[in-house]
Amino acid sequence: MLRRSLLRCGLIRIHGRSPAACGVDPPHPHHHRRRHASSTSAVGCDGKLKTMDDLGGPNFTTSLYWLFFKGYFQKTQQLQVEHSKIYGPLWKSKFGPLVIVNVASAELIEQVLRQEGKHPIRTDMPHWRAYRDLRNQAHGPLTEMGAKWQRIRSILNPRMLKPKHVSSYSNTINEVVTDFIGRLAHLRKTTGNGVLVNDVTGELYKFAFEGICAVLFETRMGCMSETVPEDTEKFIFSVGEMFKLSHIVILFPQKTWPYLPFWKKFVASWDHLFRLAEELVQKKVEEIQEKVDLDESVEGAYLTHLLLSDQMTLTQIMGSITELLLAGVDTTSNTISWCLYHLAKEPEIQELLYQEVISVCPGDKMPTSEDIVHMPYLKATIRETLRLYPVVPGNARLVAENEIVVGDHLFPKKTLFHLCHYAVSLNEKNFPNPHAFLPERWLRGAEEKSKRHPFASVPFGFGIRACLGRRVAELEMYLVVSRIMKHYEVRPDPAGTTVKPITRTLLCPAEQINLQFLERRV
Numbered sequence: 001m002l003r004r005s006l007l008r009c010g011l012i013r014i015h016g017r018s019p020a021a022c023g024v025d026p027p028h029p030h031h032h033r034r035r036h037a038s039s040t041s042a043v044g045c046d047g048k049l050k051t052m053d054d055l056g057g058p059n060f061t062t063s064l065y066w067l068f069f070k071g072y073f074q075k076t077q078q079l080q081v082e083h084s085k086i087y088g089p090l091w092k093s094k095f096g097p098l099v100i101v102n103v104a105s106a107e108l109i110e111q112v113l114r115q116e117g118k119h120p121i122r123t124d125m126p127h128w129r130a131y132r133d134l135r136n137q138a139h140g141p142l143t144e145m146g147a148k149w150q151r152i153r154s155i156l157n158p159r160m161l162k163p164k165h166v167s168s169y170s171n172t173i174n175e176v177v178t179d180f181i182g183r184l185a186h187l188r189k190t191t192g193n194g195v196l197v198n199d200v201t202g203e204l205y206k207f208a209f210e211g212i213c214a215v216l217f218e219t220r221m222g223c224m225s226e227t228v229p230e231d232t233e234k235f236i237f238s239v240g241e242m243f244k245l246s247h248i249v250i251l252f253p254q255k256t257w258p259y260l261p262f263w264k265k266f267v268a269s270w271d272h273l274f275r276l277a278e279e280l281v282q283k284k285v286e287e288i289q290e291k292v293d294l295d296e297s298v299e300g301a302y303l304t305h306l307l308l309s310d311q312m313t314l315t316q317i318m319g320s321i322t323e324l325l326l327a328g329v330d331t332t333s334n335t336i337s338w339c340l341y342h343l344a345k346e347p348e349i350q351e352l353l354y355q356e357v358i359s360v361c362p363g364d365k366m367p368t369s370e371d372i373v374h375m376p377y378l379k380a381t382i383r384e385t386l387r388l389y390p391v392v393p394g395n396a397r398l399v400a401e402n403e404i405v406v407g408d409h410l411f412p413k414k415t416l417f418h419l420c421h422y423a424v425s426l427n428e429k430n431f432p433n434p435h436a437f438l439p440e441r442w443l444r445g446a447e448e449k450s451k452r453h454p455f456a457s458v459p460f461g462f463g464i465r466a467c468l469g470r471r472v473a474e475l476e477m478y479l480v481v482s483r484i485m486k487h488y489e490v491r492p493d494p495a496g497t498t499v500k501p502i503t504r505t506l507l508c509p510a511e512q513i514n515l516q517f518l519e520r521r522v
């Protein structure tokens with residue numbers, strides 16, 4: 001039950017594909033013999049396939065012992081590493097009737113991902129869906145499934161992923177970055193003896209929230225000002241509350257939810273999220289209507305496009321926009337926090353970044369997405385951050401419709417896979433000296449890069465259900481990190497605190513990150 005809840009709160013997918021379509025013949029009833037091995041398979045032509053029963057791994061008691069006695073409950077990313085050392089790249093964890101197959105090698109992860117069906121489905125997320133059913137709200141890209149999910153993605157994808165559209169968000173994001181740099185200056189002066197900024201992750205959370213709202217709603221929320229507007233505070237609080245309660249609600253059987261006190265709070269948090277989204281969408285509708293009435297041309301970015309394109313109802317737009325917002329704040333802000341935390345310890349890397357940024361954008365010139373193309377070291381730095389701290393450290397998939405071959409094992413329908421991205425991207429076979437922060441790994445021509453398995457680090461996922469916000473997130477990260485490097489030399493907290501990662505669905509800093517920002521003398 002507990003593990004099921006952890007997985008449900010994570011990123012579970014259900015996908016199906018006919019055996020022929022995924023290059024796997026139907027198994028022989030007695031001898032599971034594979035005829036068309038996939039390109040990455042370790043099984044020879046005559047190799048007999050093993051079954052789930054042949055797979056090793058901890059039983060329920062052992063798993064509980066690791067989680068609660070050995071203290072890995074909040075370090076499940078590290079549990080991937082420890083268990084893969086004991087059991088190898090493929091093992092099963094049993095939680096009562098629930099069996100999870102852990103996959104911890106780049107080759108095997110590729111095999112699972114390449115057998116993805118036409119409509120991969122994330123976990124049924126019954127608690128999130130139950131709220132939407134209760135309030136007649138629409139599902140968005142995170143919670144929708146099947147053909148309906150595909151339709152949503154086909155509408156949302158172009159303006160989120162196509163480079164020409166994404167680059168048009170540079171100015172909007174740069175405005176938010178300008179305000180963030182101003183906020184850093186203010187915090188240093190008022191609370192940090194002229195240099196220190198406390199809780200950089202919290203500040204970056206507001207930055208990421210403001211940035212994604214500016215892109216999605218084309219509206220500034222005021223998170224960068226000294227006093228954050230009450231409605232915005234409440235929105236941020238409701239997101240946190242909803243995520244926190246999600247973990248609790250899912251522990252109980254669905255039929256008991258209406259009687260649970262925290263179910264009411266959970267519903268109230270969602271109500272607030274949808275209410276604010278509704279207000280913002282409504283405001284935009286009125287703005288557009290006014291312009292239309294005055295015969296003025298209507299220009300705008302994401303939301304305006306969705307409203308004008310008429311492909312979704314207002315309710316559907318709200319459902320999708322709310323979910324984009326939920327997926328797009330903690331992920332980006334945690335990654336930028338980790339990046340700055342590491343850079344603070346690496347003055348030489350900062351110097352290289354600084355030189356790169358000022359050579360492409362001298363003086364007051366703000367970087368655009370076209371400028372970023374000429375900043376390979378910046379891109380490599382963000383990429384290395386995502387390797388060392390994959391915000392989604394483990395991604396799960398439930399193969400619902402057909403049997404699946406992974407390595408030399410044949411798994412039955414409805415097998416739940418847990419893809420151990422953290423263990424793989426920190427394995428020295430894939431990345432020598434894996435704990436070192438080495439952006440060079442990602443530079444074109446790096447010898448190591450050319451030999452590396454393409455699935456050794458896939459921080460945004462892979463395939464048709466991969467991250468919808470990847471391009472926007474990258475742009476936000478490039479713009480904010482490059483401009484911080486231009487203005488400041490970042491140094492560690494003088495208190496010398498070491499911050500370790502923990503898993504709260506996402507990979508988060510276990511403690512507050514405080515950093516010094518020393519003004520660059522130009």
Ligand code: HEM
Nearest residue numbers: 141327328331332335392459460461462466467468469473
């Ligand atoms: C550093 C930032 C980010 C990282 C590392 C990240 C990573 C991921 C990962 C690993 C997935 C699951 C992919 C899979 O299952 O294969 C995902 C899904 C998703 N992400 Fe992101 N993400 C980030 C930022 C964003 C942003 C800014 C947005 C919104 C604008 C966003 C929206 C989504 C959505 C909607 C999904 C679900 C897609 C679907 O199920 O169709 N993400 N993300």
